[in-house]
Amino acid sequence: MDKKIGDRNYYYYSGVVHIHTTASDGTQGIEEIISTGEEVGLDFMMFTDHMTLEHRENSLEGWYGKTMVVIGYEHNDAADKNHYLLFGAPRVYPSSLTAREYVAAAAADKALGILAHPDENRNRMGKYPPYPWTEWKVDGFQGMELWNQMSEWMENLTPWNKVAMAFSPRKSMVGPTERLLKIWDEVNLTRRCVGLASVDAHAFPIKIGPLTVRIFPYKVHFKSLRTHVILSEPLADDFEKAKEQLFDAIRESRVFFSNMRWGVADDFEFCAENHTGRVIAGGTLGFDDHTRLRVKLPERATLKIIADGQKILETITDELEYTVAKKGIYRVEAWKKKRGWIFSNHIRIGV
DSSP states (O other), rough: EEEEEETEEEEEEEEEEOOOOOTOOOOHHHHHHHHHHEEEEEEEEEEETTTOOHHHHOOOOOEEETTTEEEEEEEEETOOOSSSESSSSSSSTTTTOOOOHHHHHHTTTTTTEOOTTTTOSSSOOOSSSSOOOTTTOOOOOOEEEEEHHHHHHHHHHTTTTTHEEEEEEHGGGGOOOOHHHHHHHHHHTTSOOEEEEEOOBBOOEETTTTTESSSSSHHHHHEEEEEEEEEEEEEOSSSHHHHHHHHHHHHOOOOOEEEEEGOOOOOOOOEEETTTTEETTOOEEEOOOOOOOEEEEEEEEEEEEEEETEEEEEEEEEEEEEEESOEEEEEEEETTTEEEEEEOOEEEOOO
16 A cells, blocks of 8 residues: 655555475465455465475565565574574575574675564473574674564463363464564663564464364464555566565565454554654654654554663553654554554664
8 A cells, every 4th residue: 555654655565474384394285375465455464484495496575466476495404493584585595504604694795684483482391392593793694583473372272271272372462572562672772672572473373172173364463463664656567576676675674464353454654753854664764852752543543652671651642742852762562452553663862
């Protein structure tokens, strides 16, 4: 959809990140999953099977109707930790590389690299242990998954709520953890690092007594967490150009993410303006005494303004203008009661 903010037109696209197919540990073929994505109206789908680019090598990237399909892969170290989503890498890097080495290799190849479920933390061992990011001294990644749908579901799972969570998986979702948001804000104090949401779709079947239930079928995933990108011109018909537009928007943090369970977020707006100009999320603006943040929500919710990682305002509204008192990095969150709904990336003011 296109939208006018101030005197400029912007183009909003929403899609899903981190999808697995039968090429690794997903449970459906890529063509069937793409068809589901088209059915629910996704603008883009970003596939990431483990340690394989099979589908890209088979020329399955491209436009499918109005849905853009991008194929990357998910890398991990020898201990099956430090999972890393890679898009635009020329090949699958050797499995023997350390996290530092494959992050550096991807950066040298100008690939887009996103930390996958970096804060994964659960007691459920055995078949599904946690796969956290542990190499925080490594630099060179462009972003991180702040909200991973599958990870959150499994972290909240207990023997007592298993049935309820299997049959109503979206209802249990809360939002990114405070500990990961803190890490993300700290990284952004020194450099830009995009935050996004991912579905981590596998459509795993689980046994509940005599029944087999497929938790988070692909369609359910695709109606839950969305990553939204903002462009200054429409996505190109040429696929390679459109892919670069998508990657550039992600690298530059022109991104917000939302949980569709609590409402469609397409009409969300977040910008900063003063005498020097106007910028959206991902932008940098000089500071003066007339600098203002403007936020517009699709409907009333609890709106939080976060500056340099600290909450400075919380109010219930659908629209807000806020005068900025000092230089810093600013972002906003919208909540429905105690459930996360919309999360922006940062705007940098005077820094």
